[in-house]
Amino acid sequence: MGGWTEGYVGGIDYIRAVYRDWSPALLCFALTLRGWRPPEVLRRGSFTMAEPGCGHGLTSALLAGAHPAARFEAMDFNPSHIAGVRRLADDAGLANATFLEESFADHARREGPMLDAVALHGVWSWVSAENRAILLDTLRRRLAPGGVVFVSYNALPGTLAYMPLRRLLVERCAEGGGPLPDRIARAVEFASRMAAQGGGWFGATDGVVERIEQLRHKSPNYIAHEYLNSDWTAFYHADVAREMAAAKLEFAGAAVPMEQLHDLTLSPAQQALAAEASDPAQGETLRDVMTNRSFRRDLFVKGGERLGPAERRALLGETRFALLTAADDLPEVASTPVGRLPFPPALYQPLGEALAEGPQSLDALLGRPALAAQGEDAVLRALVLLTSLSLAAPVMPEEGFAERKASAERFNAVVLERHRFGDTPGQLASPLLGAGVPVSRIEALFLLAARLGEDPPAFAWHHLSADGITIGRDGERCEGDEASRAELARRHAAFTQRRLPLLKGLGVA
Ligand SMILES: C[S@@+](CC[C@H](N)C(=O)[O-])C[C@H]1O[C@@H](n2cnc3c(N)ncnc32)[C@H](O)[C@@H]1O
Structure with missing residues (x-):
């Protein structure tokens, strides 16, 4: 370059x-x-x-x-x-x-x-x-x-712990020849072998060995852009x-x-x-x-303007939220970047049920006796947690929805088409959220097949097998077209029952 x-x-x-x-x-x-x-x-x-x-x-x-x-x-x-x-x-x-x-x-x-x-x-x-x-x-x-x-x-100070890792990767990637992805793989492997010896910085610094292990599963593209720039401050x-x-x-x-x-x-x-x-x-x-x-x-x-407490409360009260998962998939304990947080059923069950009916404002949620009983602070806090963990999201105002929907549909049609060939942005535009909704390649192929009036499992298998992708079930590989299509049919039935209603609600299907 x-x-x-x-x-x-x-x-x-x-x-x-x-x-x-x-x-x-x-x-x-x-x-x-x-x-x-x-x-x-x-x-x-x-x-x-x-x-x-x-x-x-x-x-x-x-x-x-x-x-x-x-x-x-x-x-x-x-x-x-x-x-x-x-x-x-x-x-x-x-x-x-x-x-x-x-x-x-x-x-x-x-x-x-x-x-x-x-x-x-x-x-x-x-x-x-x-x-x-x-x-x-x-x-x-x-x-x-x-x-x-x-x-x-x-x-x-948290990044201080990883400075030697960055140095190690830069130095090792400069060693030997060959394409950069190969040099990155060798550098990660080397760091991993050093970590396996323990002691020194590896023994003294929490999280380092885990981070090196995680790097083994990251793409060279990520590692290059995260660790290999001359400037890294x-x-x-x-x-x-x-x-x-x-x-x-x-x-x-x-x-x-x-x-x-x-x-x-x-x-x-x-x-x-x-x-x-x-x-x-x-x-x-x-x-x-x-x-x-x-x-x-x-x-x-x-030049941000401060809100008074009453106006802040009013704006929060009218903010609407949508669920990004099926209500009965909400966890009772969530693993978060700050540890495991309990999601008490007395709060999260009625909250999940209410949001499963469609987007609701904080005020509307507090109008429900089971949630009012939990108190406003607890309900708002639950919405903050669900939103931060991508289990829920705030939604855009109703005004402008029709225009957003028409535009998002055009965009999503093109994105779905790309999943035929694995060129996968991996998210569809939701006119409700004004943001993306992640979909897997298989889900995208099911949605594309439905648009085209094709049989979804057969359509998905046609494209996946063309890319040499295999399908597994319970850790076992499905051998042959028939078994793979049967597994995709089973997944399509589950998709239709659980994911599709959610995707429809978010305006992406
Ligand atoms: C880590 S990527 C982040 C990309 C994107 N913002 C995202 O979050 O997905 C940083 C990007 O900045 C671009 N970049 C770095 N230095 C730049 C410069 N001086 N001028 C323009 N782009 C630059 C790189 O090409 C790279 O695509």
Whole structure:
């Protein structure tokens, strides 16, 4: 690769993923929860959003499909990322999204509309200080008053534990020849052999051996983009907040709603210690020290307006939520990034049953005696947890639904077609959520077959077998066409009974 990568890893594309973290309804919920007035344009779906360093651009493309009244500007200097997403945008007729093959510096020279929201995912820790300065300058000039920025980064002190791993991978990947994916595989294998010896840093640092083990199951594309850039900087939150302040941006809160619930991770004494900091950025950094945070997803606002308690309550009360799983699949104990959390049936059962009837506002939920008996704080907290764990999601206002549905259907038709050949963005655009809904390739092939009037199991098997994919049942491989089709027929029956009603409710089937 030539010099255009500016130290960023070249010759290997990023993973093809869609992220939900900056979908508009979720941004609005996270802001409201922390007492900020969400931008009206985001609530209504008529915003302008940018994603610098968009990778394959699938999140911006999906959001453009789900929000026809919004405009999207996404860019990345990797031409193969942009070529792929332009093809998707052309096929789906996305007239509201522009995908630019530009560096941050090229882009900064361009004039453009004021932005209501900017997503910087997987960028801040992985680019140079010069490039961060360019991005900050773009935010300073182009973010509209009231606008919101989503930014993720490797955080201190938690990332300190992984610095030797990054060093090890960089050094080992530089050894020997061959294609980068092979060198990455050898480097991970080497780290794993060292870890097996125990002792030293491996023995002294919690989580390191597990992380190396996890790397064995990650794609080389992920590992390259996470660990192999020349620039790899972890930040204390307070330092990010200081940099953002230069662009008139103020920390608004954690983008993942449950990360705003400090009592999940800190004892009362620890919370009191954090509260001793007069500067909120220091307080946040103290919490990171006490929880040893290694990754952050933050929201910053420019000229954000504070809500009074009554208005915050009113906005939360009218926020509607939809379930992303069957009600009887809600767990009684959920494994979360902060440990195992109980989901008491007295609260979650009536909540699940209510949401299974369709989207409900917090106020409507509290109108039900079984939930009113649990109290407002408990119900709101449950919604925060369900939302953060992708078991539920806030939904867009009813206004504009018909337009969103027509646009999402066009987008989804193209996405489903791509699953024939395994070119799988893996998510469909929901006009209800204004965000993505994950579907497996088999589910997508079932949905595509139904649209085309084909027999779903036979259609799915035709495409899967063409790619050399085999089907398993109870850990055993199904041998031959007949057994594979029979297994797919069984899965299709289960899909029709349990998943399809949910997907229909979310407007993606
Ligand atoms: C880790 S990926 C994140 C992609 C996307 N935001 C996502 O979350 O899926 C970072 C992306 O930033 C792009 N990038 C890095 N430095 C850049 C620069 N100076 N100008 C434009 N794009 C850049 C890379 O090509 C890569 O696709």
